[in-house]
Amino acid sequence: MVATPLYGVICYQAWQYYSRFGKSDTLLLRTMVAVVLLLDTATQCFNSHALYHYLIIHQADVRALADLVWSLVSQAGTGGLVASIVQLFFAYKVYIVSGKNFTLPQPSRPACRT
Numbered sequence: 001m002v003a004t005p006l007y008g009v010i011c012y013q014a015w016q017y018y019s020r021f022g023k024s025d026t027l028l029l030r031t032m033v034a035v036v037l038l039l040d041t042a043t044q045c046f047n048s049h050a051l052y053h054y055l056i057i058h059q060a061d062v063r064a065l066a067d068l069v070w071s072l073v074s075q076a077g078t079g080g081l082v083a084s085i086v087q088l089f090f091a092y093k094v095y096i097v098s099g100k101n102f103t104l105p106q107p108s109r110p111a112c113r114t
Helices: 003-021 027-057 062-066 070-097 106-112
Strands: none
Touching: 003 027, 027 062, 027 070
16 A cells, blocks of 8 residues: 555656656666666556455455465565665665775674674
């Protein structure tokens, strides 16, 4: 239920990005934004299908909850792919901003020790 308004925000942000930076950024970055938007669109479609399946087609059918619908499984895959792309891009930007330094920043080092 929360995913639909957030998807609207993502579409607006993509539109703003292409309006402002669509010609000045690299082709790789523009393609990454488009891929993330397309994968988010697929995730939203899978989410809508799963909601329709459980709430409309199988209304008040408790036995239907025992079986996973294909779109629910696919939603997890596309959502995970989007998260991976975004986190790798963030890690790349931290790497660039840190002067291409692989070491962790000093405040986070104690948290990483076992």
